[in-house]
Amino acid sequence: MRGLRLRVVSDGWRRRAEQGDAGGRRPWSRLGLRARVTVTFGMGALALSATMAGLTYFTARQFILHERETAILRQAYVNASLARSSLRSPTQNIFQLLDSLDTLPGSLSVLEQRGQWYATSISVGKNAIPVRLRSLVLSGVPASQHFVLNGSPEMVVGLPVPSVDSAYFEVFSLDELARTLRILALALAGAALVTTAAGAVIGRWASGRALRPLEEVSKAAETIAGGRLRVRLVAADDPDLSALAASFNRMADALLERIEREARFTSDVSHELRSPLTTLTTSLGVLESHRDDLPVRSRRAVDLLTGEMRRFQRMVEELLEISRVDTGSAELLLDEVEVGELVRQAAHAAGAGDAPVDVDASISGLRLRVDKRRIERVVANLVENATLYAGGVARFVVEPAPGGVRMVVVDHGPAVALTERDRIFERFYRGQTSGRRGTTEGTGLGLSLVAEHVRLHGGRVWVENGAGDVNRFVVELPSSDPGQVAS
Amino acid sequence: MTARLLIVEDDERIRASTRLALEDEGYDVDEAGSGEVALERFTEQPSDVVLIDLMLPGMDGFECCRQLRRTSAVPVIMVTARTDTHDVVAGLEAGADDYVTKPFVAKELAARIRALLRRARSVDEPSVLTFGDVEVRPDEGTVQRAGDEVHCTRTEFRLLCELAANPGKVLSREQLLDRVWGYDYFGDGRLVDVHIRRLRTKIEPDPANPRHILTVRGMGYKLTA
Numbered sequence: 001m002r003g004l005r006l007r008v009v010s011d012g013w014r015r016r017a018e019q020g021d022a023g024g025r026r027p028w029s030r031l032g033l034r035a036r037v038t039v040t041f042g043m044g045a046l047a048l049s050a051t052m053a054g055l056t057y058f059t060a061r062q063f064i065l066h067e068r069e070t071a072i073l074r075q076a077y078v079n080a081s082l083a084r085s086s087l088r089s090p091t092q093n094i095f096q097l098l099d100s101l102d103t104l105p106g107s108l109s110v111l112e113q114r115g116q117w118y119a120t121s122i123s124v125g126k127n128a129i130p131v132r133l134r135s136l137v138l139s140g141v142p143a144s145q146h147f148v149l150n151g152s153p154e155m156v157v158g159l160p161v162p163s164v165d166s167a168y169f170e171v172f173s174l175d176e177l178a179r180t181l182r183i184l185a186l187a188l189a190g191a192a193l194v195t196t197a198a199g200a201v202i203g204r205w206a207s208g209r210a211l212r213p214l215e216e217v218s219k220a221a222e223t224i225a226g227g228r229l230r231v232r233l234v235a236a237d238d239p240d241l242s243a244l245a246a247s248f249n250r251m252a253d254a255l256l257e258r259i260e261r262e263a264r265f266t267s268d269v270s271h272e273l274r275s276p277l278t279t280l281t282t283s284l285g286v287l288e289s290h291r292d293d294l295p296v297r298s299r300r301a302v303d304l305l306t307g308e309m310r311r312f313q314r315m316v317e318e319l320l321e322i323s324r325v326d327t328g329s330a331e332l333l334l335d336e337v338e339v340g341e342l343v344r345q346a347a348h349a350a351g352a353g354d355a356p357v358d359v360d361a362s363i364s365g366l367r368l369r370v371d372k373r374r375i376e377r378v379v380a381n382l383v384e385n386a387t388l389y390a391g392g393v394a395r396f397v398v399e400p401a402p403g404g405v406r407m408v409v410v411d412h413g414p415a416v417a418l419t420e421r422d423r424i425f426e427r428f429y430r431g432q433t434s435g436r437r438g439t440t441e442g443t444g445l446g447l448s449l450v451a452e453h454v455r456l457h458g459g460r461v462w463v464e465n466g467a468g469d470v471n472r473f474v475v476e477l478p479s480s481d482p483g484q485v486a487s
Numbered sequence: 488m489t490a491r492l493l494i495v496e497d498d499e500r501i502r503a504s505t506r507l508a509l510e511d512e513g514y515d516v517d518e519a520g521s522g523e524v525a526l527e528r529f530t531e532q533p534s535d536v537v538l539i540d541l542m543l544p545g546m547d548g549f550e551c552c553r554q555l556r557r558t559s560a561v562p563v564i565m566v567t568a569r570t571d572t573h574d575v576v577a578g579l580e581a582g583a584d585d586y587v588t589k590p591f592v593a594k595e596l597a598a599r600i601r602a603l604l605r606r607a608r609s610v611d612e613p614s615v616l617t618f619g620d621v622e623v624r625p626d627e628g629t630v631q632r633a634g635d636e637v638h639c640t641r642t643e644f645r646l647l648c649e650l651a652a653n654p655g656k657v658l659s660r661e662q663l664l665d666r667v668w669g670y671d672y673f674g675d676g677r678l679v680d681v682h683i684r685r686l687r688t689k690i691e692p693d694p695a696n697p698r699h700i701l702t703v704r705g706m707g708y709k710l711t712a
Contacts, residue, residue, distance in 0.1 A: 281590050285508050
């Protein structure tokens, strides 16, 4: 898969996304975009520099070779004509003649006269000269040929000298030329390699620069996914990037709007329910106060109504409370209060009966800035939870914790299953043991509100196992000003 | 003598049901569907306690409360939708004595009304409390500053009496809520704060730098001469 494409996700998309679709892909596309750009730049630089090097090499080679051949031929003709004029005098010693010839370094002369062969070197004689060229020259045609002798490149020029019944051959070593060409080739190949590497480096750098804004986008997306919905991208005056930033920001705006609309909807619904609920509760209150005047069956109906109305009212209040947290409009009303006393009062108000409140001596009298109403709700909801599902509260403990205080509500059990310990703080989560005790059910929001209230204070709440199959609901509150951590 | 209440609420059904419930509690109940009507009714026949919904069509609850306060020190309870908005503080600053949140329970509302109607004076209080140039006469329900009459609402007066009867002693918000409003431990501290602020503007020479009613940070309030 190259680049990005759109996909509409359905159920189970997460699973597929985790498995990934890398399995069927070819190695090339498995490389990242940056690696691919790097490789492409490198390959491009290689192709270009190799072509340039090749052209340079062959042009240089042609030129050098041509120069050399011209020099060789000129020399051979000069020597042949020298040999001819010398051989005209019959007294001439052929060996002396060969020695006197002006030869280039590394070149050897071979002379044939009437079937006799003479050479300046023992190693190079008649046999050193390729047969075809030899016969061609002996038949009266001047010729030249490149060949390899003992592993080194040579060039031989053969010139018939018919006036003295001879043929003059000169063998030139091209070793030095070959070495020069080899060095040139090496230099060019080196240059090509350097160019390739430079291309790859430029590719990597350029793609890095081009992708840097993408990293910013990805960071912003992560931040938004993490819940900070008001993060936006700012594009400097770059016209290419501002389009990306604008559409990203539009997406974030749309997302925020949708989330807010949903949260607002819950809030609006609960709000609209208030007026009829007020009429209902007050009217029911009137009925209730005349309960004794009612026939038995009506009395029973009023009792049922009263119970459900109370639950309904709580549910609406708690929904409103939660939607306030969701819309971010929840505010802490901080008061400086004595923690131990607050818990004692809240436990009493919540009807925890005679469950003792043990305040650790080291923090008795400690004052914290908290939202009294919210902490009271926390205690009340924990008490209610214990009453509904765990035989009531056994005792309360208020003790110091690192950086704050800890309030523990211990119940009579049974303990919450390990797998459910996080989930019971979710909204409307009904656990396995839910509803086993008592006939009245909670609203299903109690513990999730506990979590929200505690979170607003910058604290945390969890449940752990106490000795003897009981639960310890632990609320930890920081002693620093919670106003700074509230979102 | 039965106390007379005025309910200012635009929702007819809430009005009717609240009236039923409060009549059961033994009050004479008058109704008004808007702030304008409420002010007219009150001028015709003053009530002992007024209940004002903040969300009214036309003149809103805040304005209604302010208009009422110009001519009367009648105890006012406002009905608000939320406790943690600025509505509560704004309502208290407009002159309300207390508030309830919708949906309210009639019994609790009746308790709030009873607390507001309760007489503040206890028998063993001296007949005159003085500090600085301020004179408080609990028997007569009057406050004088440098010889001039200071107009206080009933709640402000009771708050001032509590503070003046305990000079130099720090009273916590909870204590004041309990003694003046009849709230338990979980009353709203803002009730005290706003009323203290209003009291200061009436009796302090410089309300921004109070000399008599002092805030003791993290503890509460105290009165010094």
